[in-house]
Amino acid sequence: MIHPPQIATLLALTGQRLPIIQAPIGSAATPDLVIAVCKAGGLGGLGLTWDSPDEVAAKVTHLRQALPGSAFFANFVLHFPCDGFDAALEAGVPVVTFSWGIDAARIARAHRAGTKVGVQVGNAEGARRAVDAGADFLIAQGVEAGGHVQSTTPLATLLPQVVAVAGNRPVVAAGGIASATTILQAITEGAAGAMLGTRFLATREAAVHxxxxxxxxxxxxxxxxxxxxxxxxxxxxxxxxxxxxxxxxxxxxxxxxxxxxxxxxxxxxxxxxxxxxxxxxxxxxxxxxxxxxxxxxxxxxxxSDIDSIEGAGDLVTRLWAEVQAALAKTRHEGAPA
Ligand SMILES: Cc1cc2nc3c(=O)[nH]c(=O)nc-3n(C[C@H](O)[C@H](O)[C@H](O)COP(=O)(O)O)c2cc1C
Incomplete structure (x- = not known):
């Protein structure tokens, strides 16, 4: 398997096998979706912002039992109270991601519980604050993203800015990515992984009409x-x-x-x-x-890059196989005669 070097750091940190992350997509992300993504080697996660502590504990426990030894994440949108955050830590969630806010106290609590933390940012200043607050990895969300968008900057401009601020912390690219070509582009521009939201809405497991x-x-x-x-x-x-x-x-x-x-x-x-x-x-x-x-x-x-409804696990497998094939082709074409 061919890995550009920045990817290894992300995989070692979060425990996922492939650098494809299913974005938190609100209530559309079901446990079945997360399980399919994680079993295929990607990192799946649930949006738990609006769940009660008991609901959060039950969902995290369910995923831990369904995915023994495999990483998954819980997302919290910090614009809202996020009442279930501590319950997620107590239930042993391996990774949390935050968006729409940076909270050093919650990051410290996560670290004390052995949980890794990713913070989604929309500009270089947010990236700086997330690094200072102790984030383990950053998610650079470009203005192309579906759902609520923190950024006003295109991903191609934002990503190098966030990578420059992140130092040795991995940076995941998000926004408008739904194909192997755009995943590879993000990796080529310094991302350690790609987070896809809209693409996972068009899967069999997503809970939308x-x-x-x-x-x-x-x-x-x-x-x-x-x-x-x-x-x-x-x-x-x-x-x-x-x-x-x-x-x-x-x-x-x-x-x-x-x-x-x-x-x-x-x-x-x-x-x-x-x-x-x-x-x-x-x-x-x-x-x-x-x-x-x-x-x-x-x-x-x-x-533009979505032309069918796929199973979420098949999607992860297909996208990464296509990225690998493109990387192999580039190396072959770049090799000396
Ligand atoms: C239906 C939907 C719901 C979303 N809900 C959340 C959420 O609850 N928390 C969050 O941090 N981001 C949420 N997002 C944004 C994603 O985290 C991510 O930044 C975005 O999906 C990436 O862009 P893409 O959709 O073009 O792949 C949502 C996105 C979509 C499409």
Missing amino acids: PDYKAALVAAKAEDTAFTNCFDIDWPFAMHRVLRNSTFTAWEAAGSPQPPHRPGEGDIVLRQNGAALVRYCDTPPGPDATGDLLGACLYAGTGV
Whole structure:
């Protein structure tokens, strides 16, 4: 197996076998998704920001039993209280990742529990603060990313800035990566691994509605928008979504502020016993009903590279085999005659 040198540090740190990481993708990341990714050698993880301590303990314990000796991670979005963080440590989570904040006290608690910590950043200043706070590895999230986006900078510009600040800490690249070509590009530019979110939404195990998965397969990068349109439940946080009927009607109306937006207050989705209004930040889950494609459909620019729904484990295996083949070809072509 061919490994550019920076990858070895990440693999030794987190215990994963391949430098492909499934991003925390909110409730779309199920234990089945994480297990499939980890069994294929990647690093999978759950978003546990909104879970209670008991729910967090149960999920981490379940994954530890399903993946004996294998790494996985729990993600916490520090804009929110993250009540289950200490429960995750107590249950023995091997790796945690943070986004939307840097918390030296929580990083120190994780280290005391033997847990490694990755911090997602969107600029060089954030990278500096994460290093000072004790992060073991950094995740550089470019503006191409799907979901909520911390950055306003393209990944190709951001990555070398974060690598320069990170010193000997590995840096994972995130945002718009959904193919072997873009994984290899990130590695070539100094990343120790690639984190893919949108690509894992279009897998059999992801807990989102099949119509949303089909929309991802059909979409191209230019069908995404970096916006604050879907701001209910998390105002003032930019995100990247598909340009759907709700977005285009809002844009055509001049992007008005609440409560003056078209269709404000309409019920857009019903799921898990709840009625969700237009502009809420929840995507359609597997059993949702209503105006499914008018809901918030997170997507990064990497949608251009998604052309089928795959099993998550097969996806990890295929992507890494393609990266290996491309690396071998480069070495062969670069070798002296
Ligand atoms: C549906 C969805 C939900 C997400 N939820 C979270 C989350 O809970 N916590 C987090 O740190 N990042 C979250 N992200 C952002 C990812 O961590 C990652 O930065 C992003 O998916 C990378 O870009 P890509 O989607 O283009 O691969 C989410 C992304 C998506 C697409």
